Amino acid sequence: MIKRILVPLDGSDGARQALAHASWLQRASDATLCLLMVREPPSADEHLGAMVGVPPVETLEADDDSEERRLLQAAWRELGNAEGHVEIRVATGSPAPTIVEQAQTFGADLIVMGSRGQGQFQSLVFGSVSQQVTESASCPVVTYHVPQSETES
Amino acid sequence: MTRQILVPIDGSESAAKALEHACLLQRADGATIHLLHIPEVPVAQDALGRKTGATPLDYTPARAREQGENLLRQAWQATGSHDGSVRFLVEDGHPAQVIVAQARSLNIDLIVMGSRGLSDLRGLMVGSVSHKVTHVAPCQVITLHVPE
Ligand SMILES: Nc1ncnc2c1ncn2[C@@H]1O[C@H](COP(=O)(O)OP(=O)(O)OP(=O)(O)O)[C@@H](O)[C@H]1O
Ligand SMILES: [Mg+2]
Numbered sequence: 103m104i105k106r107i108l109v110p111l112d113g114s115d116g117a118r119q120a121l122a123h124a125s126w127l128q129r130a131s132d133a134t135l136c137l138l139m140v141r142e143p144p145s146a147d148e149h150l151g152a153m154v155g156v157p158p159v160e161t162l163e164a165d166d167d168s169e170e171r172r173l174l175q176a177a178w179r180e181l182g183n184a185e186g187h188v189e190i191r192v193a194t195g196s197p198a199p200t201i202v203e204q205a206q207t208f209g210a211d212l213i214v215m216g217s218r219g220q221g222q223f224q225s226l227v228f229g230s231v232s233q234q235v236t237e238s239a240s241c242p243v244v245t246y247h248v249p250q251s252e253t254e255s
Numbered sequence: 256m257t258r259q260i261l262v263p264i265d266g267s268e269s270a271a272k273a274l275e276h277a278c279l280l281q282r283a284d285g286a287t288i289h290l291l292h293i294p295e296v297p298v299a300q301d302a303l304g305r306k307t308g309a310t311p312l313d314y315t316p317a318r319a320r321e322q323g324e325n326l327l328r329q330a331w332q333a334t335g336s337h338d339g340s341v342r343f344l345v346e347d348g349h350p351a352q353v354i355v356a357q358a359r360s361l362n363i364d365l366i367v368m369g370s371r372g373l374s375d376l377r378g379l380m381v382g383s384v385s386h387k388v389t390h391v392a393p394c395q396v397i398t399l400h401v402p403e
Contacts, residue, residue, distance in 0.1 A: 119395070123397070126284065127280070127283070129283050130280065130283035217389065236380060237380060242399060242400060242401045242402070243399075244276065244397055244398070244399050244400075245399075246395070246396075246397055247395065247396040247397070247398070249392060249396075
């Protein structure tokens with residue numbers, strides 16, 4: 103029986119639909135959901151600061167994850183499952199390894215994610231993040247594919 | 256409207272897990288589950304068969320159909336969800352094409368399938384059937400991957 107479901111969200115439509123699916127599973131199994139958003143750290147070479155060793159302005163603000171938390175809270179409320187158990191997480195790092203790592207510390211027995219995130223090529227069935235997560239996660243992974251015709255519109 | 260879920264079954268562990276997953280969804284919303292098997296013509300396991308790809312001597316389409324029906328019944332029994340509504344379907348053709356065609360004609364809302372199937376290519380993440388189906392299916396598709 104599924105007890106702990108991790109759902110990584112990146113603000114894409116596919117991820118939102120994956121979340122709706124996870125919500126069905128939660129209702130059927132009474133599992134705890136973990137909504138995770140991964141922030142990518144600004145890459146050092148983008149900044150002059152990396153050369154002179156001064157941290158870019160963005161990293162000074164990077165500790166403030168209230169915006170991400172607010173988004174995740176809103177996504178949770180939208181599901182309308184007020185009695186369900188939920189945990190909100192924001193982590194920083196490269197998406198796929200961070201998702202796998204968070205799945206471990208959360209004790210996920212299932213990861214549910216969209217097949218493609220934001221800005222992926224339409225021709226790819228699996229985006230690179232869902233592919234990498236599927237390859238390296240130690241628990242089962244459900245990938246949610248939205249029909250091509252819906253993504254084209 | 257009752258949600259219609261299609262679960263293609265090839266007898267693999269991965270497909271069995273996908274079916275378990277579909278049963279969980281059925282418990283949540285009372286969906287109807289359609290189990291579909293497409294017999295794949297086997298290659299005889301003797302030396303000649305392996306060399307020429309010939310089918311076993313005792314292979315007949317009627318027999319394959321009967322075995323397919325048994326496979327589906329056993330897969331369903333293994334889930335223990337005896338009170339959910341279920342249909343069994345055995346159809347001939349190319350697996351991916353048949354799955355997509357059936358999804359259309361049965362007005363399927365969701366296909367739940369394994370990311371891998373029976374072939375024993377280790378390391379392959381997505382089999383050719385699920386790859387094709389996720390590309391062209393007219394409805395939402397869920398693939399379930401179970402770590403090796
Ligand atoms: N003949 C079939 N009948 C019904 N469902 C099938 C059939 N073949 C595959 N499937 C479905 O597709 C899923 C993925 O199997 P697929 O055949 O794509 O992977 P594979 O056997 O590992 O690789 P390949 O067949 O490409 O060598 C299975 O879990 C099952 O749900
Ligand atoms: Mg196969």
